Amino acid sequence: MDFATDVPPYVAKPLELLPFRALMLAPARVGDPASARALARPYRDVAARLTEWIEQGRAIADSAPALYLHEYTAAGLTVRGLVGALAMSRRTASRADRAVWPHEGIHPEQAGELAERMYQMELNPAPILLVHHGDPELRALLADVTRAEPEWRYLDRSGHRQRIWAIRDVDVLARIATLLGGTRCLLADGHHRYAAYLRLQQEHPGTAWDAGLAMLVDQVDTPLFLGAIHRTLPGTTLEDLVAAAREAGADVTTDERRRALGALDSTHLVLTDGTSWHTVSPVDLDRDAAVSWLHQRVLPLLPVPPRRIEHHHNVEDTLAATSDSSPAVLLPSPDFEQVRALVESGGLLPEKATSFQPKPSLGALMRPMTDE
Template identity: 50%
Template structure:
């Protein structure tokens, strides 16, 4: 997709609100199973019938009573806990200053249209978008009290993630949760296009189940998600050409042997063609290293038609660059504070700039658009 097609997702005014919903839950043996993705495959208009078939076979159960869910999941030694409910979408904001939900990446309108149509045909929010905020001490105490009780559901899925769920229905607990999250400002960690699709559906069908969309709110202070960099491979751009551009920009570069897995520090960019490794120590500049790469370095490289590919795995970035006679850029991971600063300022990071991990597997909590 052309970067010129990227636009800022709409802003959502406060207060931040998560509402109870009647969850649909996949059988644990089907969560984390790659084959489960076929349930949501084309044609999307058939997904509703497939869901009904799976319910008839007992592979999907529906919670008969709406709730907000405290969902704790563990993956690769890391545990994350968040509140899952339906995010109220009715109040639009005009900018980041008044928004309670803060995007940090742009969206492609065509992809938003496709996702909105897909969810409309499926009559389903198949997974929550992932939001991150700084919760209050009172909220952490409340969720700690809830999680001290036996979970409503507990299991290990087919992909090895362990899950614990607490259904919160007591009116006083629901009210207390709402009071504590209302003033929060939440950063979108995963799901920018789905968030925009939620808002598109709400604008087209106000007063329906589309007035809210499934979301999980994680407290960065309590159980933070880990931020990873997404690295770049520049096909056909020789390492010397990239280094010449850095020299023109006045950036000092040094060669040294570096292990591919080595994580650069916050102000260092690693460049390699798979044989030689160069470290570029970037000058002080506003923003993140990935912004410097896209706003300053790439325009300075003579070749104007760089093919840039994105790789969460640095070794894959190096392998791709070597195969395509290009250069890999190994980036440092931005911090949560840096990403939040970008979002609050109303800036957008380049496409595929962050990876928040771990994410919960698909199917733990789903929400029907026919059941509220």
């Protein structure tokens, strides 16, 4: 198994979100999977392709740089965050000085591929997601912004409601910069893109690549939903998985399906091959995330390692991929405060340990590098 254990460098305080001139797909094309062809191979043609789309009315280029307050509603959840160009040139090893805290490892080769792709596209196609507990004054300031009419307001092709305000007032931007300076935030989604940003900054210092597109969400104000990512393990057996869990010090109980699924909470996991069901209660799980316990304590004890680890974002998809030769591990949803505390104490979660949802729709806000 190829575990992602490399940790990209840490961006140092002060946290800076810089104005940029956004490129957006036309409202009728935001969230449309077919719109992805604008960002498809050959990547060197993407900048020219988007220019053509602007001329055809299929994309929009903003008239001037701004920070953007982006609010979207999906599946009944409303998320609002500041979108800007995250300054990446300052690095630190000191915990006290870290502005951005990754919580998963990365595969360097995958980050390198993404960096090369963005460089050829001359574009940050989507923001990474950062999460923090915002300053109350910043929260109030952004609430004032939302009282004005948004520059863009529409229902996109995926049914998500979009509202976007462009913040250009010099005094407001200066106050936002001051309030963000001491912020420390968790990198919620986009670890490989974050690592790609850092690589591009290192390779092209003093250029637009000194920054990368990011969205900063206040988890107190409009929290992202933090869900589990479940596993199936082709090449092992449920019997070996149960034995490894017991050897790791867990209490394992055989249950019927309904009771097992009902027991899935912050202190329990579920193991199944689709026929037999087992509830797992690890020791001292309150001091560790369930997914870390699985990867660090259980999987190394398997007599035959799985051929690979497959990841699934919901129980239904997990069970559809489950069989006697590919047992499943159903994991509880992580707790945001537990994840943050673990990361800030120097810990790291396994790859694909968390699912922060909902994410922004494709094409809502992009950052072209050709304007800077």
